Amino acid sequence: DTAVSQTPKYLVTQMGNDKSIKCEQNLGHDTMYWYKQDSKKFLKIMFSYNNKELIINETVPNRFSPKSPDKAHLNLHINSLELGDSAVYFCASSQDSDRYYGYTFGSGTRLTVV
Amino acid sequence: TQLLEQSPQFLSIQEGENLTVYCNSSSVFSSLQWYRQEPGEGPVLLVTVVTGGEVKKLKRLTFQFGDARKDSSLHITAAQPGDTGLYLCAGAHPNNDMRFGAGTRLTVKP
Structure with missing residues (x-):
């Protein structure tokens, strides 16, 4: 069983389109995250959700919006895609009460905007 | 500004060699x-x-804080x-999320 699963694995789309990336975790974790990994492999936090509350929102354009229908899901919706949005997006989860056990990451979604 | 600086950025060695990679910051982490x-x-x-x-030791890997x-x-x-990969360090940020370094890309040649 995959602990954190993301779909799709690859996404190629044109500029200006709207797209969503789905994420589900079956670990019973309290908190879920979205990270963006650029071409230099730098992982940057975008959002985190804890019990349906957005607790972190970095300087991310408002074209990006996280949506959490329940504790096990955190989807990422992107409006009006731009070339600079091309990157690998990772979903992760953690047991917020004890970050000692670290984050469990999904396998990533490679987004290419053309 | 990156909170965590990792060095070296790239490292290519032969199988059997020893290596050390570093993660440095001016901040204190809990x-x-x-990774x-x-x-x-x-x-x-x-x-x-x-x-x-x-x-802490994990087989052939030794971590020090x-x-x-x-x-x-x-x-x-x-x-x-099999050790080839990108090694990332991450520190617990006061905002309660983990901030990552840019990583060290290790290649071990057979």
């Missing part, structure tokens, strides 16, 4: 984690260090091709 990421996959947690001066909890090192003994 905990620090090391390894392979191509096409997400990072996988290797270890968490919490106490200043703490040393600095006394002041601002830096950490990862030492690999007798590296193998």
Whole structure:
């Protein structure tokens, strides 16, 4: 069983389109995250959700919006895609009460905007 | 500005050699984690260090947390091709999320 699963694995789309990336975790974790990994492999936090509350929102354009229908899901919706949005997006989860056990990451979604 | 600086950025060695990679910061962290990421996959947690001066061993990997909890090192003994990957350190940020370094890309040649 995959602990954190993301779909799709690859996404190629044109500029200006709207797209969503789905994420589900079956670990019973309290908190879920979205990270963006650029071409230099730098992982940057975008959002985190804890019990349906957005607790972190970095300087991310408002074209990006996280949506959490329940504790096990955190989807990422992107409006009006731009070339600079091309990157690998990772979903992760953690047991917020004890970050000692670290984050469990999904396998990533490679987004290419053309 | 990156909170965590990792060095070296790239490292290519022969199988059997030893190596050390570093993670440095001017900030104090309540905990620090090391992850390894392979191509096409997400990072996988290797270890968490919490106490200043703490040393943890995971087979041929030795992790050390600095006394002041601002830096950490990862030492690999007798590296193998299977150790190839991107090694990331991450520190617990006051906002309660983990901030990652840019990583060290290790290549171990057979």
